[in-house]
Amino acid sequence: MCNPISYEQELIDAIPVPMFFMDVEGAFIGSNQAFNSFIGKSDAEVREMGVYQLLSGNNVFRHEEIDRILLINGSIQPFEEEAIGAHSKRYFVRYRKALVHDVKGHVTGIVTTIVDLTDLREVEDALMASESQKKAILDGFPGVLALFDNNLSAIWVNDAGRRTGGKSIGKPCHDIICKSTHHCRDCAVTQSVQTGEVEVAVRAIDSTSGGVEQFFEVIGTPVKNAQGEVENVIVIARNITKRFELEKQLRQTQKMEAVGTLAGGIAHDFNNMLTPIMGYSEIIKLRMSQNGFDDELISEYLGEIFKAGKRAKNLVEQILTFSRSSEQKESRQYLHPIINEVLRLMRSTLPSTIEIDQDIDKTCGPVSIDAVQIQQILINLCTNSSEAIGQEHGKLTVSLKKGALQDDTEEEWLELTVSDSGCGMKQELLERVFDPYFTTKEKGRGTGLGLSLVHSIITNHGGHISVATEKNIGSTFRIFLPVSKEATRFDQVLTVSNEPLEEEKRVILVDDDAQVVQVTSELLKSIGYQVNAFTSPVDALEKFQENPETYDLLLTDLTMPRLTGVELCNMVKVVRPELPVILFTGYSESLDNVVVSDSCIDEYCLKPLSLVELSQTVGRLIGRDQENIN
Incomplete structure (x- = not known):
């Protein structure tokens, strides 16, 4: 027959959960093998060292207090905390405590079980980290x-x-x-x-x-x-507001490209129509003078026809300027003629209640900038000033003078100023006036990109822009641009000496528009040139190849069927490399696709040409050619 006490110990040792027993006085009684393995000590060692000291280090009082509460209340909730096991390894465990009773129901001690939650805690921590990561991603x-x-x-x-x-x-x-x-x-x-x-x-x-x-x-x-x-x-x-705005800008750009393409076609035809109108008015006036027919009234009428044609030519060029979308090309530009051109345009578009005043120093040097961009800047600033003035009577002032930056004493600067007597701006608006997409305009009235583009253009050209404003007094925009010192090909062309026109110089004239050929031929003849005129570039080339030394200059249109002006020029130069060539067209945008610096083309100009312009251009090239030959 087995010993009951031995049997009970064997039964307790068979339980895989670590457990130990304390009497009501808090003394260690014993434990099972699972606890001995967990703690790494025998019962004798545990009794000697103290169970709570082994398990919790310096946290002995907490466990003793829990035991006292258990003895008083009869039960206590499980609790979790860190425990120290064998080899000082730390575990996260759940403690459960219960009272032990004898056969009479008297409390004889406390049994404590330990459940190792370390692996579960690691899984929970990993899940929490994963959840936190997912939350950070979703919230981010x-x-x-x-x-x-x-x-x-x-x-x-x-x-x-x-x-x-x-x-x-x-x-x-x-x-x-x-x-x-x-x-x-x-x-x-x-x-x-x-x-x-x-x-x-x-x-x-x-x-x-x-x-x-x-x-x-x-x-x-x-x-x-x-x-x-x-x-x-x-x-x-x-x-997607920003993307939406960019798409709107793209659509607007595409519209402007379409307008530019349409305007180019119209400009070519319209300038071809203006050529005979302006040309014949000058021819009639010249013939009247040559034949002794002196009628001041008719001369005045002819002058008005010519001036109207000139205004129409300028208007076409302005339309092309403000609708073209080609890549901007920098060149040395004198600002005063550009300012005058823009202000002429603004006078016809701004309300008559706005007085436009200008103070332009024509001695200012050139700047390196694209003419279209400086026009855009001026139109934008003038339009903003007009809107600031509103329906009231007001004043818009544009000035150009030699300027200086406080920190730059070596470089020459120009100061372009646009000021108005409008409503001015608040300080908080002034701080954001050059920000993209910021606008004070009502919905449908602009994109809010105007002043930011002005700022971008100026800074990209090494310049500076500032604004000063006062509420109900007005605003002043000051632009500083560095004076350009580099000469360009166009500047050099303008400095070629203008030789006197000579008799017996022969010009081969080519244009597919018969009226343009006829009136240009008459203009050339009226100033002493012999002319061989053709409406077919192929016929002109064949005639030229018959006797190439006969001709002193080629004047050709750019866009023609079968052969373009550039192609004709190249073929002519194969035979006569020294022959001067003038390329003229009714559409200035076409010239953007022509490499005018090529030795094939000596000069280029826009239709319609006045008698003076034609005389100077042809005389300049033939004079230069004669000078080079001699």
Whole structure:
């Protein structure tokens, strides 16, 4: 027959959970083998060293206090904490404590069990880290990211969604995303629930800051159960306002490109029409003088016809200038003629209540800039000044003078100033006036890019721009640009000496427009040149090749059927490399695609040419040629 005490110990040792026993006085009684293995000590060693000292180090009092509470209350909740095991290894464990009773029901001690939760805790920590990482990713998404049920109520919303919709859980999608009191028509979330497909919609939403319209792209992605039914919808809403504005700008740019293309075609034909109008008015006036027919009134009428044609030519060039979209080309530009041209245009577009004053120093040197860009700058600043003045009587002043920067004593500068007597700006607006997309204009009146582009153009050319303003007094924009010291090919062409026109010089004239050929031929003859005129470049080339030494100059149109002016020039130069060539066209944009620095072309000009311009241009080239031969 076995010893009952020995049997009980064997039974306790068979339990895989570490446990130990204390009497009601807090003395260690014993433990099972699982506890001995866990603690790495025998019962004798535990009794000698103290069980709580071994398990908790300096936290003995906590365990003793828990035991006292257990003895008083009869029970205590399990608790978790770190425990020290064999070889000082630390575990995360759950303690359970219960009272031990004898056969009479008297409390004789306390039994404590230990459950090792270390692996579970590591899994929980890993899960928490994973959840934190996922939350950081979802909350870090710059747009709204949310999960809705099939009734369109929010189940989960990221930080951006909570910032947009406040307490978002349970709210409908239109409240969180669109800030609306009712479901939106063509809602991507609703459609995704109905179709079971990914749906996309763009919504225009008024922001809370000043009612500025923002555009959001809303994507609804269905989440289906095992039966294929939509249970939830994942919603992504991104602010695409900047992209939307860029797309609008692209569309506007494409429109301007189309306008530029159309304007180019019209300009070519229109300038060809102006050529005989202006040319014949000069020829008639010249013939009247040569034949002794002196009628001041008729001469005045002819002069008015010529001036009207000149204005029409300038108007066409202005239309082309402000509609062209080709790559900007820097060259040395004197600003005073550009300013005069822009102010002439502005006088016809600004209200008559605005007085335009100008103070231009024509002795200012040139700057290296694209003419179109400086025109854009002036038009933008003048337009802004006009809007600042509004319907009231006011004054717009444009000045150009030699300037200086305080920190730059070596370089020469020009100071271009545009000032107005308008409403001025508040200080908070002044600080943002050059920011892209910032505008004080009403919806539909501009993109807010004007002054930022002005600032960009000026700084890209090494210049500086500043603004001073006073409420109800006006604003002044000051632009500083460095004076260019580098000479260009165009400058060099203008400095070639103008030799006196000589008799018996022969010009071969080529243009596919018969009227242009006829009037240009008459103009050349009237100033003493012999002319062989052709409307076909192929015929002109054949005639030239018969006797190439006969001709002193080639004057050709650029755009012609079968052979362009450049192609004709190259073929002529093969035979007569020294022959001067003038290329003229009715559309200045065409010249952008011609390498005018090529030795093939000696001069280029725009139709219609006045008698003086034609005489100077031809005389300059033939004079230069004669000078080179001698």
